[in-house]
Structures are given as C-alpha cells and as structure tokens.
Amino acid sequence: MRFTIRRDEFVKGLSIASRAVASKTPVVVLANFKLEIDEEGLVIIGSNYDLSIRTFIPFRIGENEIIRNYKEGSTLLNAKILLEIARKMESDELTLEIVDSTIAAISDNRSKYTLNCIRPEEYPDLDLESEGTTLNMTTAEFGLMVEQTAFAASIKEQRPVLTAINLEAREGLLTATTTDSARMAKKIMTVPEDINFNVNVPAKMMSEVAHLLEGSASVEIAVSQKKALFSFGRTLVATRLIAGDYPNTSNIIPRVTNHVLEVNAQDLVKAIDRANILSIDRENIVDLSMSEEGIEISAKSSQVGSAVERIEMFRYEGAPLTISFNSEFVVAAVRALSSEDVTFSFVGEMKPFVIKNSADDSIVQIVTPVRTY
C-alpha cells in the first residue's frame, strides 16, 4: 500500500472519520483508522461501534489531482497520532507507505514518521450497507430539526430510550420528539405519504451528523431495523438505534389553555438570565408572575438576596398566575424556537405549559413547572 496525497484533503477526510473514534475505547483496534486504497480512491473508516463513519477521497476532485503514485492495499493506523501528524506537517503533499506489513512511513521533504500498523483483518466488520426506507432532507431542514429538539433529550442513561430523538414517519408527516420527562420538544414536517418508520436515534449522534453535514446541500437517511444511515457528499455515517418503545407523548400537549403570554424572546431570556443570579438556594428555579398589569421574573436566596425583573412589552390574557420553573429549560426552549416573539400557554400552576414560535406552528416546546412550596 502506498499513496501520495494532498495534505489538506487528507486532513479533511481524517478529521471527518475521527469524529467516530473514541479517545478511550475498550476495543483497542477501534483506536485506529482503517485506510483502504484501490482503483477508485482512498476510503477512511473510523468507528466506536455505536457510530461509524466512512469517508472517501477520490484521485481527482474537478481539475485537481488529489492522490497520485498509489499502490493498492489497506492498513490500520492509530487515529489520533495519524491525524495529529497530518495536521501539523507543513508541505502540500505527504506520502504514506507500508514499509513492511507492520510499519507505515509518513513523510514529506522535511519530516519522516514511522508508525506501527496493524493488519486490516483485525478491524471488525461494520454493517455500512444502505437498506430499509430512505428519505431525503435538505441540510437546513435536518439541522433545524436537530437544533430544535436534541437539547430536550435526556442525558441520563437510566432510561436509554429518552436519550434518543424519536423519529416517526406516518401518513405524510415526520415527527421528531425528545423528552427528558420534565420537558419535551416536538417538530413536525411533511414527508412523502409512503414513508413509514418509528425509530429512536441517539440525540448525540443526530447532533454529530448535523455537524458533519455542514457544507453539504442535502442528506439521504436510510432507516432499517437496527441502524440509521446518513449519506452526504462522499461521507456515510451509520448510527445504532436505541431499542424499546418511545413513551406516548401525544396527550402531553394541552388542548385548552387558560392563560396566554406573548413576549419578546430576547427580553425574556435576558431577564431570566439576570434573575437567575439569585436562584442560589434552589439552583436555576425562577418565578414568573403574570397579570394583565405586569409581568415579573423573580428569584430569591435567603443568604444572599433577591431579584425582581420587569418585562416591559407583553400581551397577556387570563387571570393572574405565578409559575415556577427551571430557568435553563425555559431559556433553551425559547432559544430553540429561533423566533423574535414567543407565545406561552398555561393551563394552571402545576400543569405543563407550552412555548411556541408565534410565526411557526411546526415546533412546540413543553416545560413542566416545579413546585416551590
């Protein structure tokens, strides 16, 4: 195996595949990249089993020769070290060559590195074949869906299914749902009528895919029983699914609400952020007091003092109401709506409340109040 490659493209490919390589892994061989060059180009694979990334570098991109002087073959090389060497080298091109089956030489005109390598047969077989239902989305749609939902997934592993984004395609609608039991985000988009699936994709991996997607126009998603596969550009990402039924969240969104508050998102977020300085005794818990006369955010610490913030511009309908909530949850929900104005709808003091983008019905955020007495 041998090739001379443009360093910038090599670093780009290694960086993509490295997103799947865990810094510490119990399966030692997965600390390596699998590199494989044949008559089509160079394939780089990184994996931690849960997430696998395969990316491809062709011999030419447009007018530019990317790889030259190659000899077919494949090997496994320490991912962290190889990426760091390639990143820090200074020439436009570098050459990688397997000297004998156990040593790879990486060199340019001033640097020469030799790395112990492992036979490619040691690498596990990864299932990277596309199968099941496929669905196309633009990068913008996919990114917004992840941004508006992923943050509300649980980060605790006790109920693994809650660490996922539940993706359900049915009757022409794709619904992305996340909940950590105390809050929920639900995004609804239209898809072709014949697409049907219901899977739980780890939220962290959806965010990882959204990050990798930057720069591509669209993504093809293939969903099967055991995995979701995302293809874009010259890269393919496979993530395992989380088994188990996602909780039924259809009854959480209240049908009738008694109090409605419309407010500027920035004003609200800044007021909550300030009042939060004093939410020391019960971390992050602030009070929202509403009446047609005025809106106040407040927090109190018996040791340190208290904060009262007035919101100047608002529209409120309903009887006076005071609600206590986790300020981080509300701020994250409001930010995810990416709207100038947001609308809160309340049923009562201890009932989950709804936050919506005043101009976009496709996304709804739900937060459960906390008891403060």
Next chain:
Amino acid sequence: MRFTIRRDEFVKGLSIASRAVASKTPVVVLANFKLEIDEEGLVIIGSNYDLSIRTFIPFRIGENEIIRNYKEGSTLLNAKILLEIARKMESDELTLEIVDSTIAAISDNRSKYTLNCIRPEEYPDLDLESEGTTLNMTTAEFGLMVEQTAFAASIKEQRPVLTAINLEAREGLLTATTTDSARMAKKIMTVPEDINFNVNVPAKMMSEVAHLLEGSASVEIAVSQKKALFSFGRTLVATRLIAGDYPNTSNIIPRVTNHVLEVNAQDLVKAIDRANILSIDRENIVDLSMSEEGIEISAKSSQVGSAVERIEMFRYEGAPLTISFNSEFVVAAVRALSSEDVTFSFVGEMKPFVIKNSADDSIVQIVTPVRTY
C-alpha cells in the same frame, strides 16, 4: 450610602478589583468587595490577602459625569454576585443604595436587586500605603520582563521562593530571574544608580499586574520589606513578597561554550511540536542531533513509532552533539525570546545550555538537558 453610576465604568472598576477576590476563601469576608464613597469618588477594594487591589472611580472623567446623586458611606457586598448583576444589567446607569444597614438595593428602570450586605468594619485592614524604594517602568518594559521570565518560575509550592520572580536592583541594573531548577530565565534592564532592592514577587501576581496594566502607559513600583505596590491609572495593586533568599544563579550561565547553533525560531518550534507527537514513552522528551552536515529533532515510542524532523536552514559550529531535553521547556524559552532567529550555546551533553535572542542581549534562557539512557 447611595450613588447613581454609569454602568460601564462601574463594571470596569468591579472587574479590576475582582481579580484579587478568590472564588473560594477561608476568610468569608474576603468574598466581598469593599465599596466606599466620599467627596472624592468611589473606592472599590478586592483582596485575598496575598493580592489586594484598590481602584477608584471619580465623579467625572473629562466631560462625562460618571457618578451623581451620592450620599457618603461604605459597605461590603458579595463580589461575584454584584459584578454579575452589574454586568448583566442593560441600562446605562444603575443606582446602589443601602436601604438599612443590612440590605443594599441595586436597581435600574427594569431590574431591582436586593443584596444582604455586611458592615464595613468587618473588612480587614489592608496595608496599601506606598513606602520603600520606588521605580518607574513603561507598561511595555514591564510586560516584556514578565512575559520573558514568569513562565520559568516553579509552579510547585515545595520551595516557595522558586514560585517568585526575583527582582534585584543594584548598581544601575535591574535583574529579573526565575528558575524552577530545571530551567532559568534572566532579564537585565538599566535603572537609576541609586535604586537598591532584592525581593521575591510571586510570578503569578506579576502576571496579574501585567494583565491589569494593559491600557496604562506606565507603572510605579514601590518595594518595601513586606510588599510590592504597583500604581497605574486609578488603580493600586499590592502583593505580598515571598520571604527567603533566592538561590544564587550567577554561576549557571556557562562562560565558555563549545557548540553554537543558530536557527529560525518558528522552524524549530514547529519541528519540535511535531516530533513531540511521538514522545509518548517519556512525555515531552525529544532529541536534538547536531553536526555541520545537518540538524535533526527526533522522538521515539516503542509502542507507537518514531519521528525524525530535519531543520533545513541553520548555522552550526562545533563537533557533532546530541542533546535530549524537555520540549515544552525549550519551546517556552524560544517563544519568550520573541525573536526571528535564536542562538543555542552548548557546553556538552549533560550541561545546561543557553538560548538567546540573536539580536537582544538583555534576556537569556537556560535549560538543563535530561538523561535518556
């Protein structure tokens, strides 16, 4: 006590004083700022005993009214909370008022905060009077002196005196010396003939002063038996000194050297940084092999592999020599010289070697090699 103050100037003053307030302090009262307003203006004090900062905000700065509507008095207020509130408020002005002796109200047109405050008598007496020998330096001189020496001070507390920058003024020369036993930095500047002192100022605090100095043109340093006092702008910083004799370092700089290497600083730093990727078995140790034919930096790990870097442009005089050293020490020393080219002078394999700025004799860096066999 009461005053209405421009928020930007108040935040600036609180931020300066906050650099002396420790996030965790055994002396509870030192978690507070001391604020004191009289007919001259507002004084803000922060301290952790080792470092104390007093800064002053006058009623007017040039044409602009900064403080108005004031009533004399003083109080102690939680530093972290007060700074965070003032930073996050949105109006141009805020008002601070002691409501009764135990409660301060901080407010603008939309926010109202009440903080429990402490009587000013609880604050310790800090010795902030100027005394002893004084010396003026430009900010640029002071900053360069600290930048070129502070990094080589010890960060271990076993020998407290080594955590200091030793400042010795004698016979018209000011010498700043740091050493952690494995390396040394020495900067020499001219000062008036009549200035004499020899003190150990904690290196961390010298760096803190250099940071605070940004924006001022010059600094007045007053050195006495127990403290060093730095005055600049409307701010005064006092640091304790470290007792004990600083080790005699005058014999460490070798008088005669047998090998001289002149090399581009950037080339060398980059080559060391790359080779260092492979210094895994003995962290950060790399080898420098020199002869008139060529210069190589190398590192080796039995597990992972090896690196060899060639330096293209160099001037070398002397018999061939190989030296092993801590790459972080050499990189830090070379960077601190802030020179395009640097000159290394070696006595032999296990003797401390000298690194100098080829164009500036006022600063010398010494590094002790390590044994690799």
